[in-house]
Amino acid sequence: MIEIFIVPIVTLMDTIRVGSLQYFIRPVKSFEEFALQVEALVDTATDYKIKVLVFPEYFTTQLLTLGNIKRPIVEQIRDLANQESRFVEFMAGLSKKKKMIIVGGTVPGFNEDQSKILNKCYVFSPDGSSHVQAKLHMTRFETEEWFVSPGTRLRIFESDFGKFAVTICYDVEFPEIARVAGRMGAHFLVVPSCTDDRHGYLRVRYCAQARAIENQMYVIHSPTVGSIPTVPAVSMNYGQAAIYTPSDYSFSRDGLLAEGTVNQESMIIGDINLSLIEQSRINGTVLPLRDSHKTEDLLKVVDHVKVSN
Numbered sequence: 001m002i003e004i005f006i007v008p009i010v011t012l013m014d015t016i017r018v019g020s021l022q023y024f025i026r027p028v029k030s031f032e033e034f035a036l037q038v039e040a041l042v043d044t045a046t047d048y049k050i051k052v053l054v055f056p057e058y059f060t061t062q063l064l065t066l067g068n069i070k071r072p073i074v075e076q077i078r079d080l081a082n083q084e085s086r087f088v089e090f091m092a093g094l095s096k097k098k099k100m101i102i103v104g105g106t107v108p109g110f111n112e113d114q115s116k117i118l119n120k121c122y123v124f125s126p127d128g129s130s131h132v133q134a135k136l137h138m139t140r141f142e143t144e145e146w147f148v149s150p151g152t153r154l155r156i157f158e159s160d161f162g163k164f165a166v167t168i169c170y171d172v173e174f175p176e177i178a179r180v181a182g183r184m185g186a187h188f189l190v191v192p193s194c195t196d197d198r199h200g201y202l203r204v205r206y207c208a209q210a211r212a213i214e215n216q217m218y219v220i221h222s223p224t225v226g227s228i229p230t231v232p233a234v235s236m237n238y239g240q241a242a243i244y245t246p247s248d249y250s251f252s253r254d255g256l257l258a259e260g261t262v263n264q265e266s267m268i269i270g271d272i273n274l275s276l277i278e279q280s281r282i283n284g285t286v287l288p289l290r291d292s293h294k295t296e297d298l299l300k301v302v303d304h305v306k307v308s309n
Helices: 031-047 059-066 073-082 084-098 140-146 167-175 175-183 196-216 275-285 288-299
Strands: 003-007 015-025 052-055 102-103 107-110 117-124 130-134 154-159 163-166 188-193 218-226 242-244 256-259 266-273
Touching: 015 031, 015 073, 015 242, 015 256, 031 052, 031 059, 031 084, 031 266, 052 073, 052 188, 052 218, 059 073, 073 140, 073 196, 084 102, 084 107, 084 130, 084 275, 117 175, 130 288, 163 175, 167 175, 167 188, 175 288, 188 196, 196 218, 196 242, 196 288, 256 266, 266 275
Parallel strands: 003 266, 015 052, 015 218, 052 102, 163 188, 188 218
Antiparallel strands: 015 266, 102 117, 107 117, 117 130, 154 163, 218 242, 242 256
């Protein structure tokens, strides 16, 4: 049974409702069964009038249960990449039908010349189009065991209500990425993640909260939960979805707009006010995004000082 967590509605012209999934990984017997699970969640989001819905990184790996799970994981991941077009067609159709922006977690997919596998996050638009943000930094298991390659470019997504960027799991641990997005006017950051233990989850969470404070932006974090012990790629998952805010008077206490219950299948829902982001970047108690420009000049020359015993 899915738990729903809702924060109170704020009635403002520039407020949008967003949803973040703690997506429960479970075995499926067909692509259609996977599609039913996804569509049911999108239907629920529609009922709650969500405008942006976020799925987690590698939630598509539950499709690995359709194949021979005894084969090397490298082969399994490449078979999953062959389903990329089917996945994209399905998700794009949902986005168009429900008139909702869907940040579609990630799916392994080939690059343009079919020579490499990338970890791709598709952003699906209500007009039926889709755009890709590839993961820019690979974790060790992606590089050493899955042979997944990094992407090469950050993208800023512009919607009718504001701008956002996507940093996939490990990418959020690199503050330079979110800083560039903030300087280019991004109002919020989307963080799809897939972590197998508490340590990994907390790395993503703490960094996501730091990015919200440093760049005075909302951060929407969506993780996988559940497990499929027979599939190495998703044998364990640990996560807690959340919507983080800057830490200032205009925002939620403790910089936390909403969060789920750890490892429970759920959807968290919150209303984010994008005008507050603009205001905080001008009139906030502190202005870290603006003041970060000074940091580059300050660090051009670094003094080395020897401290004697």
